[in-house]
Amino acid sequence: MDFRFSAEDEAFRAEVRSWLGEHLVGDYAELKGAGGPGREHEGFDVRLQWERLLGEHGWIGLGWPAPFGRGVPLMQQVIFHEEYAKADAPHRVNHIGEQLLAPTVLALGTDAQRERFLPPIAQGRELWCQGYSEPDAGSDLANVKTRAVKEGDEWVVTGQKVWTSLAHVADWCFVIARTEDGSTRHRGLSYLLVPMKQPGIDIRPIVQLTGTSEFNEVFFDGARTAVDNVVGTPGDGWRVAMATLGFERGVATLGQQIGFARELDAVVQLARRTGAIDDPIVDDRIAAAWAGLQVIRHFALASLANPTPGAEASIAKLLWANWHQQLGELAMAVQGAAATQVGDDGELDELQRLFLFARSDTIYGGSNEIQRDIIARRMLGLPRG
Numbered sequence: 001m002d003f004r005f006s007a008e009d010e011a012f013r014a015e016v017r018s019w020l021g022e023h024l025v026g027d028y029a030e031l032k033g034a035g036g037p038g039r040e041h042e043g044f045d046v047r048l049q050w051e052r053l054l055g056e057h058g059w060i061g062l063g064w065p066a067p068f069g070r071g072v073p074l075m076q077q078v079i080f081h082e083e084y085a086k087a088d089a090p091h092r093v094n095h096i097g098e099q100l101l102a103p104t105v106l107a108l109g110t111d112a113q114r115e116r117f118l119p120p121i122a123q124g125r126e127l128w129c130q131g132y133s134e135p136d137a138g139s140d141l142a143n144v145k146t147r148a149v150k151e152g153d154e155w156v157v158t159g160q161k162v163w164t165s166l167a168h169v170a171d172w173c174f175v176i177a178r179t180e181d182g183s184t185r186h187r188g189l190s191y192l193l194v195p196m197k198q199p200g201i202d203i204r205p206i207v208q209l210t211g212t213s214e215f216n217e218v219f220f221d222g223a224r225t226a227v228d229n230v231v232g233t234p235g236d237g238w239r240v241a242m243a244t245l246g247f248e249r250g251v252a253t254l255g256q257q258i259g260f261a262r263e264l265d266a267v268v269q270l271a272r273r274t275g276a277i278d279d280p281i282v283d284d285r286i287a288a289a290w291a292g293l294q295v296i297r298h299f300a301l302a303s304l305a306n307p308t309p310g311a312e313a314s315i316a317k318l319l320w321a322n323w324h325q326q327l328g329e330l331a332m333a334v335q336g337a338a339a340t341q342v343g344d345d346g347e348l349d350e351l352q353r354l355f356l357f358a359r360s361d362t363i364y365g366g367s368n369e370i371q372r373d374i375i376a377r378r379m380l381g382l383p384r385g
């Protein structure tokens with residue numbers, strides 16, 4: 001793949017920069033860098049307005065085909081995410097809708113579903129959450145026990161999901177539920193689109209290490225959704241669920257790396273201030289972190305060239321999750337004893353939050369062990385242990 005940018009790409013970059021320069025002002029500029037992992041509570045209402053402004057100007061669903069999006073080529077999508085991250089614009093409130101649900105509906109949904117669900121995502125008007133994990137179905141997702149039965153022209157959903165990020169602000173949830181009586185494992189599951197704001201749904205926040213609470217338990221007790229709100233055919237939900245996971249490795253990860261570079265820079269600045277930079281071991285770790293980030297970036301760019309990445313996505317996940325977790329550890333080493341103190345208001349600073357939240361990087365989106373298992377079996381052909 002040729003990674004050089006064409007004249008059109010550069011013109012697009014100028015358009016993105018100029019739009020961000022003009023619009024990332026006032027209340028929005030005050031929220032630069034706000035939101036994201038461990039910080040989803042920050043300025044939520046203003047970030048929602050920002051999402052709608054992005055939508056109004058056609059910046060959501062850039063790669064989706066017309067009439068739903070602008071059909072922008074891959075390199076320009078990368079440029080958008082890079083420029084967005086360079087501008088330190090607020091973290092987005094609906095990445096689950098835009099990056100996970102929308103590509104799934106585009107690939108496997110019906111025309112009616114595309115027309116119903118894509119425009120409100122593109123306008124920032126409907127937010128989504130992902131209802132996969134359950135108390136006994138995390139890594140072992142095929143153990144899903146949530147059930148949905150058809151009653152007239154509706155599915156009636158009963159069961160419990162857990163770790164559901166942003167469920168408390170979501171309008172809709174894509175839920176993996178068992179729809180065939182007596183079915184087990186991967187068979188008999190369906191991928192349902194369920195409205196969240198209804199009486200049969202109880203959302204209970206879970207407090208995280210960071211003291212914030214951006215994921216939840218979600219209890220479904222007779223929650224309802226229209227019979228047509230199933231993506232793919234009923235009983236074929238496993239295939240659809242796996243397709244969604246494939247989209248987690250989107251072009252947005254290139255933007256994520258610019259955020260990582262900013263965090264590394266914050267660690268270097270701190271090391272200069274505290275004098276830790278004079279410690280050759282700290283220097284060594286900083287250099288290793290910098291080199292690791294180059295590897296992550298080159299691997300991500302190279303895998304964009306592969307339309308069916310398969311197990312490569314597991315390598316990318318392992319690389320960035322471990323890197324980010326180690327950066328959090330380095331940040332604490334650089335802070336020294338101060339790392340154990342919190343301000344009078346009980347608030348963590350940016351690096352303390354990074355350290356604590358990064359503990360989850362090697363769990364969500366598939367744990368390290370699961371990623372290694374995929375690499376061992378699908379790439380190396382090793383036997384199942």
Ligand SMILES: Cc1cc2nc3c(=O)[nH]c(=O)nc-3n(C[C@H](O)[C@H](O)[C@H](O)COP(=O)(O)OP(=O)(O)OC[C@H]3O[C@@H](n4cnc5c(N)ncnc54)[C@H](O)[C@@H]3O)c2cc1C
Nearest residue numbers: 130131132133138139140163164165360363364365367369
């Ligand atoms: C911050 C965060 C946000 C999340 N957001 C969402 C969300 O929005 N929606 C959603 O559905 N889920 C979400 N999750 C859940 C996440 O997908 C699960 O936590 C993850 O899949 C692991 O499942 P589990 O927690 O049940 O752990 P388990 O599956 O019980 O695993 C426990 C440990 O055993 C290991 N293990 C399990 N099976 C194997 C095996 N076969 N071989 C080797 N080791 C194994 C795991 O690696 C892990 O170390 C989120 C999790 C976190 C931390």
